[in-house]
Amino acid sequence: MKIVMAIIKPFKLDEVRDALTKIGVQGLTVTEVKGYGRQKGHTEIYRGAEYAVSFLPKIKLEIACPTNQVDRVIDTITAAAKTGQIGDGKIFVFGLDHAVRIRTGETDAAAL
Amino acid sequence: MSLRKFSRAGLLALAAALLLGVALSLPTYRAAYAQAPAAAPAVPTTPEASAAAPAATPPACDAKTLERCTPNSGDTAWMLTSMAIVLMMTIPGLALFYGGMVRKKNVGDTVMTSFAITCLISILWLLFTYSLAFRAGSPFIGGLDRAGLQGILSDISTGIGNPNSLAPTIPETVYSMFQLTFAIITAALIAGSFAERMKFSAMLWFIGLWAIFVYSPIAHWVWGPDGFLNSANADAKFHVLDFAGGTVVHVNSGTAGLMAALMLGKRKESGPPHNVVLTMIGASLLWVGRFGFNAGSAVSAGMQAGMAMAVTHIATATAGFTWMLVEWMLRGKPTVLGICSGAVAGLVAITPASGFVGPMGAFAIGIAAGSVCYWGCTGLKRMFGYDDALDTFGVHAVGGAAGAILTGVFAINEYGGTPGLIEGNAGQVLDQCIGVGIVFVYDVIVTLLILKVVDLVIGLRVSPEVERDGLDLALHGETIQ
Numbered sequence: 001m002k003i004v005m006a007i008i009k010p011f012k013l014d015e016v017r018d019a020l021t022k023i024g025v026q027g028l029t030v031t032e033v034k035g036y037g038r039q040k041g042h043t044e045i046y047r048g049a050e051y052a053v054s055f056l057p058k059i060k061l062e063i064a065c066p067t068n069q070v071d072r073v074i075d076t077i078t079a080a081a082k083t084g085q086i087g088d089g090k091i092f093v094f095g096l097d098h099a100v101r102i103r104t105g106e107t108d109a110a111a112l
Numbered sequence: 113m114s115l116r117k118f119s120r121a122g123l124l125a126l127a128a129a130l131l132l133g134v135a136l137s138l139p140t141y142r143a144a145y146a147q148a149p150a151a152a153p154a155v156p157t158t159p160e161a162s163a164a165a166p167a168a169t170p171p172a173c174d175a176k177t178l179e180r181c182t183p184n185s186g187d188t189a190w191m192l193t194s195m196a197i198v199l200m201m202t203i204p205g206l207a208l209f210y211g212g213m214v215r216k217k218n219v220g221d222t223v224m225t226s227f228a229i230t231c232l233i234s235i236l237w238l239l240f241t242y243s244l245a246f247r248a249g250s251p252f253i254g255g256l257d258r259a260g261l262q263g264i265l266s267d268i269s270t271g272i273g274n275p276n277s278l279a280p281t282i283p284e285t286v287y288s289m290f291q292l293t294f295a296i297i298t299a300a301l302i303a304g305s306f307a308e309r310m311k312f313s314a315m316l317w318f319i320g321l322w323a324i325f326v327y328s329p330i331a332h333w334v335w336g337p338d339g340f341l342n343s344a345n346a347d348a349k350f351h352v353l354d355f356a357g358g359t360v361v362h363v364n365s366g367t368a369g370l371m372a373a374l375m376l377g378k379r380k381e382s383g384p385p386h387n388v389v390l391t392m393i394g395a396s397l398l399w400v401g402r403f404g405f406n407a408g409s410a411v412s413a414g415m416q417a418g419m420a421m422a423v424t425h426i427a428t429a430t431a432g433f434t435w436m437l438v439e440w441m442l443r444g445k446p447t448v449l450g451i452c453s454g455a456v457a458g459l460v461a462i463t464p465a466s467g468f469v470g471p472m473g474a475f476a477i478g479i480a481a482g483s484v485c486y487w488g489c490t491g492l493k494r495m496f497g498y499d500d501a502l503d504t505f506g507v508h509a510v511g512g513a514a515g516a517i518l519t520g521v522f523a524i525n526e527y528g529g530t531p532g533l534i535e536g537n538a539g540q541v542l543d544q545c546i547g548v549g550i551v552f553v554y555d556v557i558v559t560l561l562i563l564k565v566v567d568l569v570i571g572l573r574v575s576p577e578v579e580r581d582g583l584d585l586a587l588h589g590e591t592i593q
Contacts, residue, residue: 044384046213046449047503048439048490051384 001096001108002070006061007035007089008081013059019080020063023072026112031060039087058089064096064112173281179274184281187412191279191286194408198293201401202300203230209394209456210304213385213449213502217582218308219592225312229300229319236323237292244324245331246276246291251340251349254332264288277337279411290408295331297405298361299323304502305369306572309379309579312587314572321562322368327360330551334360341547343530352547353523353530353540355420356409358464358516359551366509367555370500375563376573378499380580388448395452399428402459406466419527420466423474424459427466430478431458431485438486450486457485457507461515464544465522468530473522477515485511513548520544 008016013030020028034055041054065073074091082088101111173181207226214222233241240259249255258264264284279287299319306315333339334354341359343351354360385391406424410417435454440446461481462474469477488510489503500506520541523532531537566572573579578586585591 045443045445045447046384047453048443048486048494049382053384 001099001112002065002067003094003096004061004063004065004070004073004077004091005094006063006077006081006091007033007058008061008077009083009087009089010057010059012081012083013061016061016077016080019076020073023069023076025063025065025069025073027063029062031062033058033060037087037090056087064099066109066112173275175277175280178277178280181274183275183283184412187281187414188283188286190413190417191282191290191408191411194404195286195290195293197401197404198290198297198408199230201398201405202226202293202297205394205397205401206297206300207394208390209398209452210307210391210502212387212390212392212394213304214307215383215582216386216592217584219386219584220588220590221312221583222303222307224588225303225307225315226300228312228316229303230296232316232320233296233299233323234292236320237288237295241295241323241328242288242291244328245295246278246288246336248277248337249332251338251347252333253329254336258284258288261288278335281412287411290411291331294357294361294405295323295327298327298357298365301361301365301504301508302369302372304504304508305373305500306376307501308382308583309376309501309573310372311570311572311574312583314566314570317566317570318372318562318572321566322559325562326368326555326558327364330364330554331360333550334547341550343543350543350546350550351530351540352516352543353468353519353528354464354516354547355467355519355528356406356463358461358512358519359547362460362463362508362512363516363548363551364512364555366505366507366512367552368559369504370498370509371556371559371563372572373498373500373505375560375567376499379501380576382499382501385449388452392448392452395455398459399455402428402463406463410467416467416528419470423466423469423471424462426471426474427462427478427481428455428458430475431455431461431482434479434482435486438483453485453489453503453507454482457481457511460485460508460511461518463512464516465519468519468523468528468532470522470524470527473518473524473534476522477518480514480518481511484514509552513552516548517541517544 017028034057036055039056041052041056043050043052061077063073070093074093077091098108099111100107170180170182171177173183203226207223210226211219211223238261240256242261243256243258244254247254247258274284275282276284276287299322302319302322303315333341334352335342338345338347340349341352342348343353352359402424403421407417407421410420432451432455435457436446436451439450458478458481461477465473465477485507488506492510493500493503493506519532520543521533523530523535523540525531525535530540533541563572574583574586582591
């Protein structure tokens with residue numbers, strides 16, 4: 001089992017969710033986050049005073065899936081979240097030791 | 113910790129002083145009230161006359177008939193309305209306008225400052241500041257005959273009290289409360305300069321003393337029946353035109369704000385406004401309330417009020433649009449904060465002129481306000497490097513001074529009874545400049561003195577830790593999520 005964590009542009013969330021649902025992903029967790037990468041930030045001007053906004057709003061997705069599905073999930077997110085512009089985001093993959101469904105007590109693959 | 117004790121003791125002392133003031137003023141109030149029935153029987157000479165008296169309606173109040181007269185119901189209705197919408201300019205108008213511009217950790221303190229000032233100024237007004245500002249006394253300060261608002265009841269049948277000669281057709285209660293809302297917003301405007309770093313307790317002391325020693329005398333000079341700058345006072349030294357408060361409200365609050373910003377020093381760090389939508393709602397409330405402020409300053413519901421309302425709207429719209437265009441040209445983008453700031457600058461600049469200028473004069477004043485105040489908040493501020501947090505000086509002192517001087521240029525005899533430079537009366541511009549200069553100099557000196565005293569006794573500024581964590585949590589125990 002793996003955790004796929006993706007940082008994407010906020011307005012791409014619905015497209016990514018639809019695409020993941022189509023390939024059979026049963027659930028994902030979404031967090032509103034801020035951060036920076038190559039895109040850096042931008043400046044805002046209020047009454048002539050410039051303020052550097054160095055952390056931009058992004059969406060963080062976390063998806064737990066069986067190891068054999070990881071590549072499809074990555075491909076799907078990459079295809080759906082891509083605009084070709086700087087700041088599209090990144091995908092990270094971690095190992096997942098153990099999973100439990102709270103309602104039934106099922107574990108690991110059955111819990112995903 | 114000892115500082116905190118000091119400030120607590122100070123607040124307790126303030127509360128005790130207020131209670132003492134009320135206790136002391138009560139006997140005089142009763143005495144004034146008790147005299148009235150005793151005086152009343154002296155009027156009707158025979159029993160027949162006393163029986164007939166209630167049937168006859170006293171004549172209408174006007175500038176010549178100020179006793180035993182009937183106030184004008186139309187004027188009174190408009191002034192009751194004006195009072196309410198001018199109060200709305202401060203709470204919630206100004207509170208939101210400023211609240212949107214600060215960072216989230218200081219919103220509560222910023223909106224509460226407007227609210228607390230409303231309460232504090234109202235209490236002082238009742239006790240003696242109304243009397244000091246708007247009753248006859250000397251050319252420099254009014255008398256104390258309305259301390260505790262004693263004798264303010266305008267009872268037309270028995271002759272208790274009478275309209276203030278400054279507003280002859282309405283009850284003095286209405287005039288007093290209408291002028292109270294001006295005293296409130298003037299003090300509350302200063303808060304824009306010291307936002308995000310002043311102690312709440314020091315703010316209360318400063319504003320209370322400022323209302324007594326700066327607002328009251330200046331309002332008396334320019335508007336008081338015997339004020340030495342009042343254009344309506346034949347004996348005045350200088351005939352300064354100030355219809356609704358270009359000098360009294362705006363130059364006054366803006367200058368005090370600059371002094372506070374200089375005394376407090378810069379904020380450790382500043383951030384962008386946390387919510388320009390709040391600021392836009394606040395600016396809109398200021399705009400709507402301004403019709404009560406400027407048209408209400410006619411203290412009647414007639415031709416002059418109508419023209420004041422029209423020019424107020426024209427100047428505000430023009431100034432908002434001008435600021436937006438200037439910003440668009442110079443910085444590449446039109447902003448919400450910019451158009452709102454421009455509109456407020458227009459409101460400020462037309463304030464002294466409304467009632468004296470015509471529609472095209474208002475248009476010119478709007479263009480001047482939008483561009484000059486943009487410079488006041490950017491170039492001027494950068495040149496001197498003071499941290500006028502929300503630009504009270506840049507908008508109000510700069511806009512108020514520009515408006516006051518341009519009033520002398522664009523005044524039209526037909527509209528307000530005084531010709532300006534465009535009608536050949538160059539002397540009026542000089543009088544306007546003198547008015548602005550006197551208010552500025554007095555304000556600088558006395559405001560600095562008050563700030564110095566408050567700083568020595570309890571300290572003006574919060575600790576760096578409080579400033580870093582935000583005033584809301586540290587000073588008020590509340591946060592806005």
